[in-house]
Amino acid sequence: MIFQIALLVTTVKFLFIPLYRSTDFEVHRNWLAVTHNLSLEKWYYESTSEWTLDYPPLFAWLEYGLSHIAKWFDPQMLHITNLNYDSDMTVLFQRLSVIVLDLIYILSAKSCASLVSNGKLLVFILLVSNPGLLMVDHIHFQYNGFMYGFLLFSISNMIRSKYIQAAIWFALLLNLKHIYLYVAPVYVVHLLRAYCFTVSSNDGIHTAWYSFSIINLFKVAVAVITVFAVSFGPFIDHLPQVLSRLFPFKRGLCHAYWAPNFWALYNFCDKVLQHALPKFGIEVPKMEAAMTGGLVQEYAHAVLPSIKPSVTFILTAVSMFPALVKLWYLGADRKYRVLSFVRCLVVCATCSFMFGWHVHEKAILMILIPLSFLAVLGDVDGKLFLILTTVGHYSLFPLLYPKNLLSIKIFMLLTHIAIAFGNIPSLYEVVVKTKGIKKRRGFMRLPMLGPIESLYIYGLLVVCIYENALHVAWGLEKSLPFLPLMFTSVYCSLGVIYFWIRYYHYFLTFNLSRLPIVGAMNLSQYVKKAN
Secondary structure (H helix, E strand, C coil): CHHHHHHHHHHHHHHCCCCCCCCHHHHHHHHHHHHHHCCHHHCCCCCCCCCCCCCCHHHHHHHHHHHHHHCCCCHHHHCCCCCCCCCHHHHHHHHHHHHHHHHHHHHHHHHHHCCECCCHHHHHHHHHCCHHHHHHHHHHHCCHHHHHHHHHHHHHHHHCCCHHHHHHHHHHHHCCCHHHHHHHHHHHHHHHHHHHECCECCCCCCECHHHECHHHHHHHHHHHHHHHHHHHHHHHHHHHHHHHHHCCCCCCCECCCCCCCHHHHHHHHHHHHHHHHHHHCCCCCCCCCCCCCCCCCCCCCCCCCCCCHHHHHHHHHHHHHHHHHHHHHHCCCHHHHHHHHHHHHHHHHHHHHHHCCCECHHHHHHHHHHHHHHCCCCHHHHHHHHHHHHHHHHCCHHHCCCHHHHHHHHHHHHHHHHHHHHHHHHHCHHHHHHCCCCCCCCCCCCCCCCHHHHHHHHHHHHHHHHHHHHHHHCCCCCCCCCHHHHHHHHHHHHHHHHHHHHHHHHHHCCCCCCCCCCCCECCHHHHHHHC
């Protein structure tokens, strides 16, 4: 079944080859040309195209390797001056490169699914058929899938107590795309607590400080530093230039399309105040189309204080801190260590999504993919996954703006949530029966969700109808072209913030005496290995 599902999903990816592709297609074509034609010391200086190389060196090396295959398809795509070149063979090669690299993701999904005894196939299906990856990688065009494969391999190795392998996989991931720095603190805390301290107390409070292993710390350090040395070593003389490309802070607080996070609400409030205050005789600066002009650049807020990068970093770090402290204490009990690590990973990824600088809407996948694995391991995990997978994947719809893609987007999302809502609740029905609890679901109430939560999910239908029909029908397309984007971002941000608060509370109040609801994970063998 796993092979058949993987084959089916891969076949669907082939069907997407001729569809719309974003400017990211040209971004990666240019990177192929840059790495193929120039010596490596010039890679991060080349600026013929506006889409300059801004990923870590390991990804640049990947582009270099792909370029030597690309020349057999169409050598013209490797000319630096051939901007926006998109011959049929160029399109075929770049689409195929994403599909082939996705084999890493499929193997990693199988690795994680093998850790689960009840719901193994469901975990695999939820991961490999993720509609966000299908939309972002195989239509919009990017290379996220294989990198999430590195993340899943790291998680599965961490659960198996293979700490060095887990650290290496994550270090490789950081050198492919530096956005994963946001969850690096989770790895630091967990590796220190689980691997560098060789003795743990059973009360979840005290730490056997005398058991700290310098040798284990040295092993982890050598593994991680070696990966970074291989990746960044050839660029050591050009490190300032490389870092300036990796961390450009002049792109503004938000992306052109607001990610559904705290800053979407902040921007919305600023826009409301900008138009409301003059009616009460309060003057505000005129900033036409600020924050909603569809361009990637810095903007100042009209009424609320403008946000600097340092503010977002502080908020992100402060919001993560309680979760990292909890992870340290949960790490004292080997039975719960593996689950607490993945849950903390989800919490901290959500914190970075909430408050990070220039967050892309695609970053929601950093939360959804590990959460897909957790969905079968606890009733709260499963319930909140159902909410976030619906809202989070819908929030990606504006990325695929051509009207002819609407039916494809809706079909992929409905198929995904049908699988999720149709199978995840059934994992926990046995628990309800054994407790003698009989619950009747109200009319139109979704499985596992409360009435308000269900109503919110149904509200996405209203958002979809307005965005794709009413906005044009009411003649607002020219006067307020970005209103549907703002409407989608703000509405979806309410759901993401709700998930963040509920899941954070769940993680912080998790009791060590509480077993996973269905006991779906084969923990015993890994606990024995850890001991």
